[in-house]
Each structure stands twice: as C-alpha cells, then as structure tokens.
Amino acid sequence: MAMRGMKTSEGWYVKATPSGEPYPLDSGLVPKFRKAGVTTLPGALQYGASVHGSKPCMATRQLLDRERIEKNGKTFEKLKLGEYTWKTYSEVQQLAVDVGLGVRVRGLQPLDRAVIFAETRADWLVSAMGCLQHRITVVTLYTTLTDSGIAHGINETEVPFVFTTYDLLPRVTRVLSQCPKVKTVVVMEDQLDGVGDVCSFPTNVNLVPFKELIKTDAKSASVSTPVPDAEDTAIIMYTSGSTGTPKGVELSHTNILASVVAYSVQMNVGLEDRYLSFLPLAHIMELASEIALISLGATILYSSPHTLTSTSPKVMKGTEGDAKMAKPTVMNSVPLVVDRIIKGVSQKVEQQGWIKSLVFNEAVRYKFWLEYIPFTSYILNLFIFRRVQQELGGELRRMVVGGAPLSPQTHDTMRAIFDISIQVGYGSTETASCTSGMDEDDIITGHVGGPNLGVLMKLVDWEEGNYRVTDTPNPRGEVVVGGIVVSKGYFKLPEENKAAFYEENGLRWFRTGDIGEINSLGALKIIDRKKDLVKLKHGEYVSLGNTESKLKTLSNVENICVFADSTKDKTVAVVVPSAERLWKVAASVGIDKDTVTIEELCADERVKEAILKELQSHGKKCGLTRWEVPAAVYLTLEPWTPDTGLVTAALKLRRKQLSHHYEHRVHDMYSRLD
Incomplete structure (x- = not known):
C-alpha cells in the first residue's frame, strides 16, 4: 500500500495535497465535474444523463406474486420474483424532472423541506433528485426508526410533504395525527397492490400515488426551476444513533460531492460494472456511492436484505435471489452482513459431510499463500469455491465494507471464498461517510486505509484512555476530521454542535469520538471508542x-x-x-x-x-x-x-x-x- 498521508512531530496526520483546492487532484470525477461545472447533486445526475443517456441506469426486479403465511401468530411474506427491468440514464433524469415539477405544483417552494421515508429503491433516488433540482431540502429517515422517531424527524424539520411506500404507509398513517404540518403524502406503489388499503388514512391529508405525481399537465409549464447553490443544505439525514433521540445531520451539496469524488477515485468503477444496492439509501455511505456510480456510468440494480439471496426470508421457493439474477460486479456491505454470508456458506458446506468441510476450510485457510503458485487460485476457484461464489452472482470482484470495524479474520475469509477485493472504509454521517479507505490492491487487513481525497485528519491526545500522539511505535489518539466533507452540524442542536464541531485555520473539524492508531505505512486503524471504553x-x-x-x-x-x-x-x-x-x-x-x-x-x-x-x-x-x-x-x-x-x-x-x-x-x- 502506498502512503497517502504524512505524520508530523505534532502528531498530525494530513492528506498531502495543495491547500485551498476543493478537488486537489486531477483523478476520478474531478476533471469531468470541473469541465461540466458540476457543483450540486442534481448536477451529477444531469452530467450522467448527458454522457450516458441511452445506457441502463437503474433496474428493478419484477414482482410476480405474493404469498402470506400465518405461523405462530405472525404473518410471513414470500415473493415470487421475475426479471430485472431497466430505465436508461435519460429516463431517470426525466423522471427526476417530473418529480420536481410534481412537488412544486402541489405547493412546495424552493428552500422548503420534504421527507423521504422509504425502502431502498429506484424511486427513492429519483424523488430525492427531483426535490433537489428545485432547492428543496430532502430529510431522510431510516425505515427502522420507531414511530416516535419518525414523528420527531417530521416535526423537528416542519415538513409538509412526505414520500413513503406501500409497505410503510400504515406506519405513516399511524403517526400523522402527531404531525399537524404534513399536508401531502406521496406513496411509491407496490407492483401488485398499488397504494394498498387507505381506508384509515386521514381525510385532511392529500394522498398522491407516485405515478400520479410524475404526470405533467398545464400547471407544470408555469413552474420555474431555480438554480441550487452548492452550499445549500441538500440533505438532513437523521441517524438512528446508538443512544438517545435521532439527530439530523445537515449535509450540503459540497459535503456530499466531496465524498462522491473521493469514491470515484477509490472504487475504480467503469461503464461495464453492475452494482447491487440493498443497504439503506437513508445512510450516507449508500447515497454518496450511488451518486458516484451514476456519475461514472455504472448500472444500479436494486435489491433488499429480504431478497438478496435464494435463502433470504422473503424469497419464495423456486425463485432465485436478487444477487444470482443481477450478477453484480460491485457491492457495498456492512460487517454483520459479511459475517452472515460466511456463516451461511460454512453451514452449507458442513451439511455436505466432514470430508468436504475439511477440504473447504483448509482451502480457505491456505488460499492466500497458495495464490503465489501459478494457476493455483484458478484451480481452487474452479473446483472448490465456484458453486459458493454463484450465491452472489459469480461475477463479483469488489466489495466496499463500512459502518463498523471488519475483523481481519472475516476480511481474509470473505476474500478467499469469493476471490474478491475488499476495501474497508471509515467515516460517519457527520463527514458525509468519507474519511479514509483502503486501496484496491492493499492485501493488509486490520486497518481502514489512509485519508480519502480532500480529507484532512489528525490525532488528538485522550489522556483518560492513555492514548497520546507521542506513543511509540505508532501515534494514537482521538480521530479528528477536517475539510469540505465535514457537515454543517446537527439540525437545531447548538450545544451538541459546540461539543462536536469547531473551526480552526479556516477549516471545519469534527471530533469523531473514535480512537485511532497510524501504522508505519500511513494507514489508520480504529482501536477504540471513547463511549465503549470502561475501566x-x-x-x-x-x-x-x-x-x-x-x-x-x-x-x-x-x-x-x-x-x-x-x-x-x-x-x-x-x-x-x-x-x-x-x-x-x-x-x-x-x-x-x-x-x-x-x-x-x-x-x-x-x-x-x-x-x-x-x-x-x-x-x-x-x-x-x-x-x-x-x-x-x-x-x-x-x-x-x-x-x-x-x-x-x-x-x-x-x-x-x-x-x-x-x-x-x-x-x-x-x-x-x-
């Protein structure tokens, strides 16, 4: 791994790039965005559509049938799924335009806010882009928030407009009585049941099917489209943090585009790549990744954790999982999902008998070393790992993992079984998910790489935990991140902003609360967290x-x-x-x-x-x-x-x-x- 930073006598670890440049290196999307004048998120979509107009952009799998099963007093759903259907880049851009016009004719104005409370799907990203084209801030809520958390996010941001889905409409209906400012709810329809049962939906709130929202009429022609500003608050992203009430993080277009540009350098994705999306788009890592992918001309195929593989809980018997159908070349994941994939593989192998299990486990154990022998890796993949690799489509070559630490053992095992490059990254919502990331060709595990493009990082002494930048052989301390990736702060939480954010030498900095160590190659290793340390x-x-x-x-x-x-x-x-x-x-x-x-x-x-x-x-x-x-x-x-x-x-x-x-x-x- 090449060193991508430097250590100084003060313990600083700084991205070695010219000062004053928002995109300091001519790599990835930097020269393309500069030439096209891209400074906002909808600008990135418009750029993608202008360059890749007729190319497939987003794909959604057909829902053919649904079966509901009652068991132990609970209802379980099984889905029969068909092929993926496509929308081109030009079609996606036009849909975003139609969404923008649809929300404007229904009363939203520039600098207003709209909530998206929906599962990851093509309509989610299209709706966000449509609002952003008209300087309407998008408020994102995890679908797993409690009802009180949903109501809190809606009320704190005072939104009159909510996007949701068929599956989540009952939850929105439940909380509307607590959200008096909501006037309109747009429902992204189910392929079989439309908007579903709306008998209990309140009559004082307008219910608009998504297909109706995107229909243009004479009123649409009179709507003017404002020009978004790069420093506008593009997203208020509510985090379902490990403690307390969800907090809204204000992210500007500039914050998120900085991550988009950094990802374009790290991900090394091209026109032929297929990306399988199943993580929450209400998570900044997924949102920034997908905007980067669209800018680079890749194709995004939408999935969910419930239909990802053939053994996923909602997949009907006889139906292939999404990964087998999509055959992705690139995926994002989190460590817990990676652990579950490995454990699922191990259990299937064990069911085939102890001899096969022994051979498989030994092949996993020694594959890294055997790869130095010509053709060995090819032979192992062909005769031992090929069938397992088909569970994720058989063409996967890269996985980006973030959200939590990935153990070296899990990293090595996943890499051996699926013969892929795994790039572990580190970031947070407050830094637009962008702090550091591994290089593609890095074979060393247990770290999260060096600072990403445009990111400044330093370690600060934490005396209570006995971590200091003067520690030998490697400096240790709290990770503090600076630069254009650092968000505006927490929405309506001035005291928490004072504790977590500060300005220094013309730069904005964020105290992460994570304890890091810098190794001899200049890579960051997260070794502790303030809140997790107990004496x-x-x-x-x-x-x-x-x-x-x-x-x-x-x-x-x-x-x-x-x-x-x-x-x-x-x-x-x-x-x-x-x-x-x-x-x-x-x-x-x-x-x-x-x-x-x-x-x-x-x-x-x-x-x-x-x-x-x-x-x-x-x-x-x-x-x-x-x-x-x-x-x-x-x-x-x-x-x-x-x-x-x-x-x-x-x-x-x-x-x-x-x-x-x-x-x-x-x-x-x-x-x-x-």
Whole structure:
C-alpha cells in the first residue's frame, strides 16, 4: 500500500495535497465535474444523463406474486420474483424532472423541506433528485426508526410533504395525527397492490400515488426551476444513533460531492460494472456511492436484505435471489452482513459431510499463500469455491465494507471464498461517510486505509484512555476530521454542535469520538471508542467494541454484546447463538435433540458452559486479555434487528437499549460470579 498521508512531530496526520483546492487532484470525477461545472447533486445526475443517456441506469426486479403465511401468530411474506427491468440514464433524469415539477405544483417552494421515508429503491433516488433540482431540502429517515422517531424527524424539520411506500404507509398513517404540518403524502406503489388499503388514512391529508405525481399537465409549464447553490443544505439525514433521540445531520451539496469524488477515485468503477444496492439509501455511505456510480456510468440494480439471496426470508421457493439474477460486479456491505454470508456458506458446506468441510476450510485457510503458485487460485476457484461464489452472482470482484470495524479474520475469509477485493472504509454521517479507505490492491487487513481525497485528519491526545500522539511505535489518539466533507452540524442542536464541531485555520473539524492508531505505512486503524471504553474495578480498561468484533468471528455466535461494570473485575456477555450450530453444541455435551426445544437449550447450564469455554478459548486466540474475555454468558434467540430497537439501521449495537433490555440478566450473571 502506498502512503497517502504524512505524520508530523505534532502528531498530525494530513492528506498531502495543495491547500485551498476543493478537488486537489486531477483523478476520478474531478476533471469531468470541473469541465461540466458540476457543483450540486442534481448536477451529477444531469452530467450522467448527458454522457450516458441511452445506457441502463437503474433496474428493478419484477414482482410476480405474493404469498402470506400465518405461523405462530405472525404473518410471513414470500415473493415470487421475475426479471430485472431497466430505465436508461435519460429516463431517470426525466423522471427526476417530473418529480420536481410534481412537488412544486402541489405547493412546495424552493428552500422548503420534504421527507423521504422509504425502502431502498429506484424511486427513492429519483424523488430525492427531483426535490433537489428545485432547492428543496430532502430529510431522510431510516425505515427502522420507531414511530416516535419518525414523528420527531417530521416535526423537528416542519415538513409538509412526505414520500413513503406501500409497505410503510400504515406506519405513516399511524403517526400523522402527531404531525399537524404534513399536508401531502406521496406513496411509491407496490407492483401488485398499488397504494394498498387507505381506508384509515386521514381525510385532511392529500394522498398522491407516485405515478400520479410524475404526470405533467398545464400547471407544470408555469413552474420555474431555480438554480441550487452548492452550499445549500441538500440533505438532513437523521441517524438512528446508538443512544438517545435521532439527530439530523445537515449535509450540503459540497459535503456530499466531496465524498462522491473521493469514491470515484477509490472504487475504480467503469461503464461495464453492475452494482447491487440493498443497504439503506437513508445512510450516507449508500447515497454518496450511488451518486458516484451514476456519475461514472455504472448500472444500479436494486435489491433488499429480504431478497438478496435464494435463502433470504422473503424469497419464495423456486425463485432465485436478487444477487444470482443481477450478477453484480460491485457491492457495498456492512460487517454483520459479511459475517452472515460466511456463516451461511460454512453451514452449507458442513451439511455436505466432514470430508468436504475439511477440504473447504483448509482451502480457505491456505488460499492466500497458495495464490503465489501459478494457476493455483484458478484451480481452487474452479473446483472448490465456484458453486459458493454463484450465491452472489459469480461475477463479483469488489466489495466496499463500512459502518463498523471488519475483523481481519472475516476480511481474509470473505476474500478467499469469493476471490474478491475488499476495501474497508471509515467515516460517519457527520463527514458525509468519507474519511479514509483502503486501496484496491492493499492485501493488509486490520486497518481502514489512509485519508480519502480532500480529507484532512489528525490525532488528538485522550489522556483518560492513555492514548497520546507521542506513543511509540505508532501515534494514537482521538480521530479528528477536517475539510469540505465535514457537515454543517446537527439540525437545531447548538450545544451538541459546540461539543462536536469547531473551526480552526479556516477549516471545519469534527471530533469523531473514535480512537485511532497510524501504522508505519500511513494507514489508520480504529482501536477504540471513547463511549465503549470502561475501566474495571482494578483499573484495567476494556474496549467493548473491540472485544465484540473479535468474539463475533466465532462461528457459533450470531451476535454478541459485552457488558462491563466498573465496580467489578470481569466482563459478562449476552450472546445470540447460531440456532443451527446450537444443536451441535448440545450434542457435544450429551443432550438428545429429541428431548428438548431450542429455547430450553439456551437455558441449559451445560450448553452455556460449553459456549462460554469456546468464547474464552477463541478470545485468547484473538489476543484478548483475561479481563476482556467474558466470565459468564446469557444465551438468547431473540432477534437483534432494527425493528426491535436493539441495533441501529446500520446494525450497530445500541448499548443503552441493550443494557436496559437485559438489565436483570446482566445482574444475575454478576451475582453468580460474586
């Protein structure tokens, strides 16, 4: 990996580029945007349409049938899906124009705001671009926010206009009584059921189907289109943070375009690439990535976590998953999804017998070293990994991972199985998702690369955690990010803005709260987080996030949250085990699966003891200290999903909620240890 920054005696780690230049290097989209005068997000779409007009831009899969199944008092949905259908770049641009005209004739004015509360889909991005073309700020809300969180975002931004979908309309309907300023709701229709049942929708709010919104008439001709300003607030992005009420982050066109340009350099994507989109567009990493892809002429195929693979929960038997149909060459992901992909692969291989499982695991283990022998990698892919690779379409060559730390073990395993380049990035909503990223040809794991194009970064001493920029052999400290990627701040939260943002030497800076270390090659490694650091009874510090990221690589663990009490000298953990592997653990301690339920297994002391021993052994192998490895565990099959409120939309643990939810269980574990 080439060094892309420098360390100074003050401990600064700075992007080595000329000062005063918003796009300082002539690479990626920089010269193209300059030549075309692109300074705003709709300008990027217009540029893409002007260059790639007849090329496929966005694809949506056909929904052929839907089946609803009742089981244990819950309703499960299975979908029969067909081929992908396309819209060209010119068609997407025209749709955005039509959306802009549609919202204007229904009363929205420049500098007004509109909420998008919708799943990731082509209409989401088209709606955002249509509003932005008329200087209308887009407010984004995660679909996994609670009803109170949705109402908070709508009311705080005082929006009169909400975009939603068929699936989410019932939730919007529920909160409208708490949102008196909303006058219009646009519904992106279901392919089979249109806007759905609207009997309970309030009569004082206009309900507009998306297809009706984009119909132009005589009124549209009288609408003038203002010119957006680069420093306008383009997006107010509400983050479902790990604590407290969702916060709206104000991002300008300039902030997001800086990320778009940086991604264009890092992603190395061309006209022939196909990108499979399933992460939330209400997450800045996904939004900036898709704008970059459109600017570069790639094709975006839309999916969802529920239909991604053939074994995804909403895929009807006999229907192929989206990845197999789309055959993507590029994907974005988050570590938890990567872990689930690997665990799913491992379970399928184990079902084929111990010999095949042994061969597969050894091939994964040694593939990195065997690649130095001519043709070995090709032979391994052909005879061992090819069938597994087909689960993601068989043509994937690059995956960008962000949102949380990716363990080196997961990184190496995913790269070996799917024979792809994995680029780990680091950022936050407050920095338009853009801080650092790995180079494509970097084979070293455990870090998040050097600063991205146009990003300034420095480390600042954190005395409480004993991290200093003078530490040897590598400087350590809180990561502070500066430059044009740093957002305007939190919407209507002046006190939090003072704590997190500041101006220095004409630049805006953001205190991330993450603790970083700079290695000898100039790459950043996230080693801790202020809020995750707990001092135990005898003075030892435990980094909860670091501990969890290592323990989660154990195949028996689906998810884990480590708890540390400052009055104790040990940690404990709540573990969501892999249900399938739990039966194998039970068999190993002499339990007959025909005599118990899986819920009873979780409460069985023999099973808990076996899982605990595996965790402790695995933790020691991963380099954890004796006080970091849990001394007790509680097993639960309760799902940790954004719907339960225990994790964020980006699948990060919400510690405050988990601590409250499992308060009595944690207390019981510590009581038994005393």
